Amino acid sequence: MPIGIVGGNAERNRDHNQRVVLEYVRTNEPAGRAEIARSCSLSIQAVSNIAAVLESQGLLKPDGHRTGVRGKPALQYRFNPDGAFAVGVELRPDAIVVSLLNLSGELSYSKRITSVVADPQTAVLQILGLLEEAMTETNRERSHLLGAGIVMPGPFGQTALTSAGEAVLPGWDNLDPQEVFEKSLNCPTLIENDATAAAVSERVAGVAKGLDDFCFVYFGAGIGLGVISNGHIQRGAYGNAGEIGHIITQFQGNQCACGNKGCLETYASRFAAIQYMQKFGIDLSTGADFAKLLQESNPHMLDWLDQAGGHLSQVIGTLENLYDPQTIILGGALPDTVIDALIERIELPVGSVSNRADRQIARLVRGFSGRQTAAIGGAAMVIHQTITPSHLTLA
Amino acid sequence: MPIGIVGGNAERNRDHNQRVVLEYVRTNEPAGRAEIARSCSLSIQAVSNIAAVLESQGLLKPDGHRTGVRGKPALQYRFNPDGAFAVGVELRPDAIVVSLLNLSGELSYSKRITSVVADPQTAVLQILGLLEEAMTETNRERSHLLGAGIVMPGPFGQTALTSAGEAVLPGWDNLDPQEVFEKSLNCPTLIENDATAAAVSERVAGVAKGLDDFCFVYFGAGIGLGVISNGHIQRGAYGNAGEIGHIITQFQGNQCACGNKGCLETYASRFAAIQYMQKFGIDLSTGADFAKLLQESNPHMLDWLDQAGGHLSQVIGTLENLYDPQTIILGGALPDTVIDALIERIELPVGSVSNRADRQIARLVRGFSGRQTAAIGGAAMVIHQTITPSHLTLA
DNA sequence: TACTTAACTCAAGTTAGTTGAGTAAATAAT
DNA sequence: ATTATTTACTCAACTAACTTGAGTTAAGTA
Numbered sequence: 043m044p045i046g047i048v049g050g051n052a053e054r055n056r057d058h059n060q061r062v063v064l065e066y067v068r069t070n071e072p073a074g075r076a077e078i079a080r081s082c083s084l085s086i087q088a089v090s091n092i093a094a095v096l097e098s099q100g101l102l103k104p105d106g107h108r109t110g111v112r113g114k115p116a117l118q119y120r121f122n123p124d125g126a127f128a129v130g131v132e133l134r135p136d137a138i139v140v141s142l143l144n145l146s147g148e149l150s151y152s153k154r155i156t157s158v159v160a161d162p163q164t165a166v167l168q169i170l171g172l173l174e175e176a177m178t179e180t181n182r183e184r185s186h187l188l189g190a191g192i193v194m195p196g197p198f199g200q201t202a203l204t205s206a207g208e209a210v211l212p213g214w215d216n217l218d219p220q221e222v223f224e225k226s227l228n229c230p231t232l233i234e235n236d237a238t239a240a241a242v243s244e245r246v247a248g249v250a251k252g253l254d255d256f257c258f259v260y261f262g263a264g265i266g267l268g269v270i271s272n273g274h275i276q277r278g279a280y281g282n283a284g285e286i287g288h289i290i291t292q293f294q295g296n297q298c299a300c301g302n303k304g305c306l307e308t309y310a311s312r313f314a315a316i317q318y319m320q321k322f323g324i325d326l327s328t329g330a331d332f333a334k335l336l337q338e339s340n341p342h343m344l345d346w347l348d349q350a351g352g353h354l355s356q357v358i359g360t361l362e363n364l365y366d367p368q369t370i371i372l373g374g375a376l377p378d379t380v381i382d383a384l385i386e387r388i389e390l391p392v393g394s395v396s397n398r399a400d401r402q403i404a405r406l407v408r409g410f411s412g413r414q415t416a417a418i419g420g421a422a423m424v425i426h427q428t429i430t431p432s433h434l435t436l437a
Numbered sequence: 438m439p440i441g442i443v444g445g446n447a448e449r450n451r452d453h454n455q456r457v458v459l460e461y462v463r464t465n466e467p468a469g470r471a472e473i474a475r476s477c478s479l480s481i482q483a484v485s486n487i488a489a490v491l492e493s494q495g496l497l498k499p500d501g502h503r504t505g506v507r508g509k510p511a512l513q514y515r516f517n518p519d520g521a522f523a524v525g526v527e528l529r530p531d532a533i534v535v536s537l538l539n540l541s542g543e544l545s546y547s548k549r550i551t552s553v554v555a556d557p558q559t560a561v562l563q564i565l566g567l568l569e570e571a572m573t574e575t576n577r578e579r580s581h582l583l584g585a586g587i588v589m590p591g592p593f594g595q596t597a598l599t600s601a602g603e604a605v606l607p608g609w610d611n612l613d614p615q616e617v618f619e620k621s622l623n624c625p626t627l628i629e630n631d632a633t634a635a636a637v638s639e640r641v642a643g644v645a646k647g648l649d650d651f652c653f654v655y656f657g658a659g660i661g662l663g664v665i666s667n668g669h670i671q672r673g674a675y676g677n678a679g680e681i682g683h684i685i686t687q688f689q690g691n692q693c694a695c696g697n698k699g700c701l702e703t704y705a706s707r708f709a710a711i712q713y714m715q716k717f718g719i720d721l722s723t724g725a726d727f728a729k730l731l732q733e734s735n736p737h738m739l740d741w742l743d744q745a746g747g748h749l750s751q752v753i754g755t756l757e758n759l760y761d762p763q764t765i766i767l768g769g770a771l772p773d774t775v776i777d778a779l780i781e782r783i784e785l786p787v788g789s790v791s792n793r794a795d796r797q798i799a800r801l802v803r804g805f806s807g808r809q810t811a812a813i814g815g816a817a818m819v820i821h822q823t824i825t826p827s828h829l830t831l832a
Numbered sequence: 833t834a835c836t837t838a839a840c841t842c843a844a845g846t847t848a849g850t851t852g853a854g855t856a857a858a859t860a861a862t
Numbered sequence: 863a864t865t866a867t868t869t870a871c872t873c874a875a876c877t878a879a880c881t882t883g884a885g886t887t888a889a890g891t892a
Contacts, residue, residue, distance in 0.1 A: 047457055047668075047826050048477050048478040049454040049458070049477040050450040050453050050454060051450070051479070052447075052450075055446070055447075055450050058444070059444040059445060062444045063444070065442070082442075082443050082444040084443075088444070088446075254674070255673060267759070271666070271671055271673070272669070272671075272672075273442075274667075276666055276667075276760075277761070278650060278666070278760055278761025278762065278790075279761055280790065280793070282761040283760055285758040285759070285790050286758065286759065288758050288786075289758055289759070290751060290755075301786075302786050356685060356688075359684070360684050361759075363680040363681065363683050363684055364662070364664075364680070364681065364756075364759065365673055366672070366673025366674055366675055366676070366677040366678040366679075367673065367674055391685070391696075392696050395673075395675070395678075431442050
């Protein structure tokens with residue numbers, strides 16, 4: 043019943059510490075117990091006990107001894123990526139994608155079906171079937187299933203903006219999808235939007251591995267934003283944070299479906315590109331069309347990219363100034379070459395808190411997971427939640 | 438040595454639980470122990486022990502018994518605002534403000550001196566003197582001093598943007614102010630920028646009391662932004678988050694000191710107003726000048742306000758879309774009437790995630806603390822840190 | 833007046849972490 | 863080659879803080 047901040051006890055503390063150790067090993071492997079203890083402010087003995095538990099659960103595995111330094115060689119622990127797995131599901135009106143990820147975020151299975159009826163009952167049955175199939179294919183036991191992360195278009199009972207070209211799922215209006223999936227899949231379930239899921243997937247296994255502060259600009263039908271800050275997902279007060287597509291980049295500009303004029307989405311989204319090219323009689327309905335036109339250096343395509351790049355530059359600059367992230371990632375349902383072409387065209391302001399000399403990573407990078415981002419992101423959400431400790435920080 | 442996420446043990450757990458109980462009582466007082474236990478997922482016995490400790494520390498106090506319901510009447514606890522206090526200091530090249538706040542964030546003392554030499558040694562001595570004076574004036578014991586929050590212009594060893602009209606403190610370049618103040622004041626010390634401190638002060642005792650997600654747009658010399666998200670301060674990867682003043686609102690617009698063109702700060706900041714009015718030979722160096730010209734409906738002043746309001750509208754809309762906050766607060770070193778005049782001129786987009794029917798608070802409000810915001814904010818930071826538990830959430 | 837409900841106390845029990853002494857195994861110094 | 867030093871780790875005893883369960887108290891209700 044109680045939701046929100048709660049008190050701790052020995053059991054919850056133990057849980058927390060397991061996560062802390064797991065997360066430390068994941069991002070610093072290989073690591074010995076003494077090292078872990080120092081870094082996590084725990085006693086060696088405590089780490090020893092915790093490591094033993096995690097090893098017995100198959101989440102950690104020993105990997106030889108460290109040599110070359112003084113003292114007794116430390117037994118090095120590594121993350122055991124195959125100790126558990128998570129399912130990610132992307133549910134859209136026209137397709138379902140089911141992906142299996144191991145604990146390291148490596149994709150071990152993925153299947154996409156396009157003959158979809160997206161109403162609740164049918165969709166759930168289809169997903170269940172795909173999950174069973176995936177588990178037999180990959181020889182996984184259900185007991186190792188951490189949970190499921192579902193990425194689907196919302197909103198659910200929340201006020202939100204209507205976006206251009208965004209399809210809605212039929213029949214889900216009055217349902218709580220979290221509840222529906224939790225019951226039918228019979229495992230812990232998370233529901234998330236595509237941008238946030240993509241951001242998490244980059245952190246679990248992509249270009250943001252080890253980063254605690256970054257933004258992911260997601261090109262779906264519209265444009266979304268996922269923000270990880272201090273290692274935690276930012277959702278805002280009502281779960282609608284990151285509505286980057288409706289930032290106005292042009293005073294009195296294009297009419298947007300949301301009612302405003304000049305929204306970023308009307309210039310730089312996939313849907314915007316489709317509309318733009320339509321004016322010249324060019325069909326751009328698939329991602330392949332995009333890539334092909336770009337490769338051919340189609341002048342209209344290049345024009346669109348230039349224009350989109352200009353609008354994106356403004357918004358990316360704003361993100362840097364507001365969030366002060368380690369990096370900003372671009373990705374989603376566009377071919378890699380198109381993302382790269384956009385990145386090339388984005389001019390980052392010289393005067394920015396992000397323009398620092400000691401950068402470890404570029405200010406702007408392309409996401410790793412490409413088209414499957416959403417489903418992978420769903421599974422990554424589960425892994426993220428399993429791994430990420432809920433904050434107990436020391437100054 | 439270890440910074441970041443750490444493991445927990447009995448002692449840290451206890452600390453956490455004390456905060457959880459304290460925070461619960463603060464926001465839900467009066468509250469009985471059984472009620473607290475249920476809400477915080479702790480046993481009644483645990484809450485009993487914790488409450489006894491907090492009472493002995495003077496942080497909680499019993500306040501009669503609850504009647505009217507069945508069962509043994511619960512002893513109701515209340516927050517004891519005068520059980521402890523915090524000092525806030527605003528240190529600027531031309532002034533020092535020292536304020537004392539009780540645990541509820543109520544101002545019990547404040548003094549501003551303007552004959553200041555801001556070099557480290559002198560400033561520290563002056564602050565120490567003011568603190569002693571404040572404690573004798575208000576009859577406070579040093580043992581009840583929670584800590585000090587210092588608000589001063591940075592940056593300190595960090596890459597950051599140069600802002601127009603921003604004065605730098607002489608002699609602090611190679612010092613760690615946190616260390617300097619911690620040693621000289623001999624109490625826990627926090628250093629924060631004005632915008633963040635202001636945001637926290639609104640949460641501790643102002644219009645954001647009880648809010649976990651909001652933004653504070655701070656008018657100092659430039660324009661700053663403080664963001665509280667999920668009850669936590671957002672600082673970004675390098676502590677430079679919230680550089681709202683350098684968001685570009687006008688393509689190829691005014692030249693800004695940061696090197697870019699068209700930054701918000703060149704249109705809507707106090708410094709921008711001073712420059713704007715200078716063109717008409719009008720002096721605007723004090724806040725009183727501002728208020729006076731506004732009251733007289735000076736046409737240039739009104740022109741400036743209209744223009745500033747336009748630029749602010751853009752940025753405020755962006756904040757709503759990105760952070761999905763419960764509200765956005767405007768405040769800082771401008772007279773209340775000027776802030777109100779700006780708010781009047783800000784047009785909030787209809788198409789926004791913030792345009793919801795079930796709002797409890799306006800989308801845009803004025804901060805409560807006015808000119809003293811910064812010093813009060815410093816003290817509020819200390820209270821915030823004392824009270825806010827470091828996240829152990831239950832789904 | 834007796835019953836029910838609920839808050840609370842007391843004392844014992846549990847859990848997970850800490851502490852300190854001791855052992856093992858490597859590098860570094862002599 | 864031998865000794866010293868450093869570091870990692872184990873074992874067993876200890877400890878802090880929360881939980882549990884059996885009362886006790888005191889109000890409202892039948």
